[in-house]
Amino acid sequence: MTRWQDVANRLRTAIANGEYRPGSKIPTEDELEDQHGVSRTTIRRAVAQLTTEGLLQPVRKGGTYVQQHPARERLILDTNVWRDELGYYFSSVTQPLRPLQPPTVAEGPCPPDLVALLGLQAGASVVIRDRVMGDPDTGRAVQLATSYLPADLAAGTVLAEADTGPGGIYDRMEAADLGWGRLEWAGAISARAATPEETRLLGLAPGVPVLCVTRTTTATEGPAAGRVVEVNVTRRDASRFEVGYPIDRR
Structure with a gap:
């Protein structure tokens, strides 16, 4: 075990x-150097490790604090799709959320981890729709939502416009606009390290990952x-939310 690992463990x-309480x-x-009898470089590496783990939070010109971990809000795993006056939604938890700014729409290469899901070749182009969702009363961002649509289907259509009209992209897909028939959905849950932009938009503490829900939409007609x-x-x-689900006795 190296010195910095030993200090990090302590x-x-x-x-x-x-x-050291939350x-x-x-x-x-200086105090940690004296306590542990090591160099400042060693102390900084140990602190950086615990920051990455989400245990510490350095504050510029204010020292380093023990990260607080409030109780997580539970997202109930919902296998239903619902509808209200605004269109489809996939959980009662997300229904109250609203866009905090106009969506951004761009075209670019498909992310490598989504190529297989979309049945595309590496480097294929997709239409990318980004939204920042949150509490309309407080203005606090709660969820980042990004849709990736194959460019050969979406480019040049209403799906590539910022305003897709009532019901959003799913109504356009199912209605006469595109005529792709009754849509079908499937979902998966995962976690990964946050990007710098996700950290900024969600106000994440250093080292905190993002909880990801990936949903695929499949057309049935046309x-x-x-x-x-x-x-x-x-x-x-991921430090604020967890996924919950019921357990039934069989």
Whole structure:
């Protein structure tokens, strides 16, 4: 074990034991150097490791604090699709959310991890629709939602416009606009490291990952029949949210 790992372990144990409580400030670098008999470089590497783990949060010119971990809000795993006056929604938890700014629409290469889901070749072009969703009263961003649509189906259509009209892209797909028939959806849940932009928009603490829900949309009729016509990826603060589900006795 290297010196910085040893210091990181000691600090981690002190946090777990309550010696350094959530929200409290840990000793300065000078004090930690004296306590552990190591160099400042070693201290900084140990602190950086615990920051990555989400245990510490450095504050510019304010020292380093123990990260607070409030109780997570639960997202109930819902296998139904619902509808209200605005169109389809996929959970009662997300129904109250509203766009906090106009959506951005662009065209670019398909992300490598979504190529297989969309049945595309590497480098294929997709229409990318980005939305920042949140509480309309507080203006706080809660969820980032990005839709990826094959450019050979979506480019030049209403799906590539910022305003797709009542019911959004799904109503356009199912209605006469595109005539792709009754849509079918499937979802998956995962987690990954947050990008710098996700960290900024969601106000994430250092080291906090994002909880991802990836939903595929499949057309049943017309020229797109049987194709995945959209992959939607939503991201939330994994330190604030968890996925819950009922357990039935059989």
